[in-house]
Amino acid sequence: MKKVMFLTGLLFMAIIVTACGGGNSSSGAGDNEVSLWVHTSDETPEGEAMQNIIDRFNEENEGTYSAKIEFIPRSGAGGGYEDKINAALTTDSLPDVLTLDGPNTAAYAEAGIIAPIDDYITNKDDLLPSIIQQGTYEDQLYAVGYSESGVGVFYNKQMLEEAGIDLSTLPTVEEPWDWNQFMELSETLVNTYDTAAIDMGLDDKSEWLMYAFSPFLWSQGGNIVSEDGTTAEGYFNDENSVKAFSFIQEMVKEGYTTITPVEKGFHTGEYAMKFGGSWTIAELEDYPDVEYGVMPYPTSPDTNELVSPSGSWQYAMAASTEKQEAAGALIDFMTSTESLTEITLANSVLPAAHSVVEEVQDKVSPEMNVLIQQNQKSAHARPVLPNYPQVSRVFQQTVSDVAYYEENSDVQKLLDEKTGQMEKALK
Amino acid sequence: MNTKKRENLAAYLFLAPALLLLGTFLVIPALMAIYYAFTDYYLLTPDQRQFIGLQNFIEIFKDPIFIQSLKNIVLFVVFVIPIQVGAALGLALLINKPRKGNIFFKVAYFSPVVLSLVVISVLWLYLLNPSEGLINSLLTNIGLEAQPFLSSPKQAMLTIVFVSAWQGAGYQMLIFLAGLQNIPASVYEAGKIDGVNKWQNFIHITLPLLKPTSVLIMITTLISAFKLIIQPMVMTQGGPMNSTITPVYYIYQSGFSDRMIGYASAMTVIFGVIIGIITLVQSRLTKEDEM
Incomplete structure (x- = not known):
């Protein structure tokens, strides 16, 4: 019987411990302040670019919306961050906007964790087909990748x-x-x-x-x-x-x-x-x-x-948020050509939108351009399945x-x- | 009466912290797991879980990977127990004799136990690297063929057996050492008078007197051997061809990667029952032996 106890202890200790952590950080946001969780650290180029984008969002929308970013670095296999999301689900303390890995779109959409954002994204035609493919579940757009990857x-x-x-x-x-x-x-x-x-x-x-x-x-x-x-x-x-x-x-x-x-x-x-x-x-x-x-x-x-x-991490809106408009505006802002260009160059990754390809192609090496061209022409998202x-x-x-x-x-x-x-x- | 009551109260107060911790981290989670085992709890929709009776259990017994993981762990246990316990006993005998530099060897043999299993696994991953690793370089230098230690379905589990035995033996060695030092010198002296040789000495005096220590070691080693997860997780990810997937590793995958908490809980229940039976049988057997 010791064995049962050990196993279940192992299984649930993690849940209990992280659940305790999740509860504390949820509230405290103002009426129009949107909370955003990202999986990266603020010390990476990617994290720094995200912080800059949020700062710009707060400046440009002063008086109407504001956003607050929280960095929850994930461990190697995606632990850390996803554990926190799972814990937040049981305690109902998800942020308004979150990042998620491409292959998670369907599972999160089907479980009702994230909400469709078709109505909030203004540059859908500009996004690469693979980005739309990756973020779409049952004909609705749930998430937008902010960069692309390729091999x-x-x-x-x-x-x-x-x-x-x-x-x-x-x-x-x-x-x-x-x-x-x-x-x-x-x-x-x-x-x-x-x-x-x-x-x-x-x-x-x-x-x-x-x-x-x-x-x-x-x-x-x-x-x-x-x-x-x-x-x-x-x-x-x-x-x-x-x-x-x-x-x-x-x-x-x-x-x-x-x-x-x-x-x-x-x-x-x-x-x-x-x-x-x-x-x-x-x-x-x-x-x-x-x-x-x-x-x-x-x-x-x-x-x-x-x-x-192809495939990347994406932004999505939590279904539980009460600030849809502000959250939608934030995601739209973060996936605008300017924001995408900033994060693409900072992180040395492939662009997620046609306009961004034009912005960056003169600034990167010919080898990178092969990957960018290939990605634009032939990228295929992984299956969107729960x-x-x-x-x-x-x-x-x-x-x-x-x-x-x-x-x-x-x-x-x-x-x-x-x-x-x-x-x-x-x- | 009054003092007795007070004594009882004091006893419970002293027990309280331990009971509270055990309750929070062992009893309650264990009961929760048993309950979840009968539900379709999906990690992302905790509110929608439903009671589904024995369905999880039926599916588990038809799950080829779970069956495979049971076979793998049996193979692991069958090999690791004699190797690890044998090595521990051998090392304990070696350092039991008072000799210069014994402390150094004691520390050296015990040091792998102190290191994190993840560190050990990564270390061996380098040593066992098929093309640049130290071990294969040695093998090819003395004219043998380089071995696909972790990339061959036939060798992977045995390699993990070896690494685990190497890592764990130091701990059992210390317990054996304590057992050896508990054997009174007078028994050996009596043997000397009777004119026994070294081998008889070991078989007829040392081994029988080590019995209680050995029973303890067998039981604890068996239980910890069944818990195998970190070495395959780091070194082989359960492969090649599922040859190193273990029940605990599969439970972890189902619960956290596949998000099927209900299914994973049901596996913990089944696996717990199996371990329970094995431990029970083992303690029965060793008890009868003692009589």
Whole structure:
């Protein structure tokens, strides 16, 4: 019995402790003061930009609205901040406006935590389609991402040239390469350097596997679940899925990539290529010897349609707020071109709106511009499902498992099994 | 009568802080978990939870991942108990003899216990790194093949067994050491007179007299072994191919990532009952032995 006590103690101690903390900080706001919770720290460039935006909002709306920002830094796996949101739910002490991660939109909307904000957002046409896709649940806009993210194929120019590859023939966002061409390139590199050609991050057993690998399935024309999000049967285990996952398996089987990459292998010249995002550009600033370029995601040979990962944190309005107008005005202000540009440049991330792309494209590196262009053209949001955590985890495990090509040589069988697990989550 | 009452009152007052803490952090949460186990409590909609009877339990017994996690933990326990307890006993015997520098070894063997499990896990993650880790470098240097310690479904759990035993053995070593030092010297002297050799000495004197210590160690090690969560969480995230997912880890995932508090609570109840039965059987067995 000690065991039961320990477990449940562990489970609920966290809830009780955080609940106590949540209660204290809720009230105390004036009539027109909107409270805002964000998941970042005020010491990060992102947090500083947010504080500046709030200061500007307070100046411009003096006498009508004001806003107060509270920083609740999240821990690695999204703990901290989300624990506090969960605790605030049980004590009914949510702020008026909050940030949430893209994949949480559906769960929060379905649970009635956040309210539709269609009526308050004035620049909806300017926002990138992936931002609208990510924030929309059951045809209503619930949340607006304030930046974007994406993944491209980073390549070491010197290593490719030494392997006899003419850099001018490499793919562009307008003319991407398909999987076969990409595997040919990988083979050349493997033959030259006798090690994996690309670090795809297959050792990262987390959201990355969903984020970075689902675009292959979409490029193939497949889908994880049905349009209405009720079933995975006939989607996650259909012919398109088999093709997409077979591509991943082949990359490992042929030795083009590895499930145990050396840490910072691309940065130190071990691998010639790497899946990376805007954060990789920041990392590579510390490795000035590596001369690199960025090419777009490889596409399915059947469709040749470029699809790339995307996703970001977003602003949303709490359904419990009594200050809808002020809260709506705040979100609209924070997602205006000016505010978005500020946060995009401060945080070195991809822009979330067309107008912001124009603002920043001359101020960032050509490599960043490849990611920006790719994102604008081909970004695909992750599925907006209330049961996203389960669906994503099954997807992650499928990617992770399919890489074990000896144990899972029958991709169809693996997908059938995983589809069953997904079905359970969708019920 | 009056003094007795007063004594009773005093006793309850002394008990009060402990009872209050136990009640708040153990009894009440445990009762809440048992109640939630019969509801569809979803973390984001606490007000809409409904009583759903045994539905959670039925689903759990059909959940392949939960079954897999039970198999994994049994594998872990079966390997970790003999290795960890054996290592602890060996170390205790080593440092029991008065010798120069004993304090140093005592501290050295005990130090992993003091370190946080997360730190230990990250440390071993570096040591076990397939291509640059110290251990694989050693292996390849002496002509052996580099091993996929944590990335092979066959080896991952055994690697975690080894790391856990290494980390935990120091604690049991101290308890064994106390047990060893409680064995009166006169018994050994008597043995000497009878002319026993070292091995007989160990088998017929040391081991039987260590029995009470061993029982305590077996029970506490068993219970803590079932609680395994941090090492797989940090080192393998339950993979590869679910080979290192443990019940507590799966409960944590279901409750906090999937937000299914009801389902997770039901698993804690089932798992608690299983542990309860095992502990009961174990204490019965060891009691009979003693007689």
